[in-house]
Amino acid sequence: KRSFVSLCIPLMLILCFTAVASAGPTIDGILKKKVLVIGTSASYPPLSYKTKNGTVLGLDIDLAKLMATSMGVKLKIEVIPFDELIPALEKGKIDMILSCMTITPDRNLRIAYVGPYFLSGQSLLTTKDIALNINGPADVNNPKFSIAVPRGTTTEMIAKKMLPQAKLVIVKSNDEALDLLKSKSVKAMMSDYPYVMVEAFRYKDKGFVANPPFSTEPIGIGVRQDDPLLVNWLGNFLNMLNNDGLLKLLTQRWVNDSSWIADLP
Structure with a gap:
């Protein structure tokens, strides 16, 4: 199927990053176990999602495969609810988070971030008839407008800040928010723009459309905070992918090519 690792990886990429010796606690653990454990919610296509057969794929997963190859270790993907990812990282259950996670000041007080490697934003998924009357946040910021919002996300934070008068229905996940929209229990759902675009494409038959994003967010x-060398390693890793054009190519494969959508449940 789709594996970015199968593309040609410059030899320099591997040579530069396989020789990580006596590093910080996270890198030491990865090299000792010979396994890189990535945490993802697998609920934000095209960055990370589950296929019909349960395989986890996406831009984030291809990045993780490149990291593991560069470290000379195996990759293990742990699927964890989005709002449980940071606690899992803090407890050492995973080595890092790759899950369409926006860099925010509050989160950055708890964990360190490297990037951004992708830019997103918050958008509404709704029907064509409703979308025609939405020119901006002010048009939905009233008690009669119900919006399903995934809990523990920047979507929830931004919705509460930008739409304090709207009827926000806080749910566990994007899937639950989408189900409410499909059953017409809410007028719209709010989530990251790439996810909203994907669902608008998938459910064209229901008349779903994506509104332009309300915000711009760095992913x-x-x-963890205790390993500056890992932060340095990841920064150099992303810089090399950027300089070689590999990150751009990887992003284009997932954002511009919609063939993978057929694999969604």
Whole structure:
């Protein structure tokens, strides 16, 4: 299927990063176990999602595969609810977070971030008829407008800040928010723009459309605070992918090519 690692990886990329010796606690643990453990919610296509057969794929997963290859270790993907990812990282259950996670000041007080490696924003998924009357946040900021919002996300934070008068229905996940929209229990759902675009494409038959994003958000890799060398390693890793044009190519494969959507449940 789709594996970015199968593309040609410059030899310099591997040579530069396989020789990580006597590093910080996270890198030491990765090299000792010979396994890189990545945490993701697998609920934000095209960055990370589950296919019909349960395989986890996406831009984040391809990045993780490149990291593991560069370290000379195996990759293990742990699927964890989004609002439990940071606690899992803090407890050492995972080595880093790759899950379409926005870099925010509050989160950055708890964990370190590397990036951004992707830019997103908050958008509404709704029907064509409703979308025609939405020119901006002010048009939905009233008690009669119900919006499903995934809990523990920047979506929830921004919705509460930008739409304090709207009827916000806080749910566990994007999937639950989408189900409410499909059943017409809410007028819209709010989430990251790439996710909203994907669902608008998938459910064209229901008349769903994506509104232009209300915000711009940097997406980063989350790691624990106690390993500055890992932060340095990841920064150099992303810089090399940027300089070689590999990150741009990887992003284009997932954002511009919609063939993978057929694999969604």
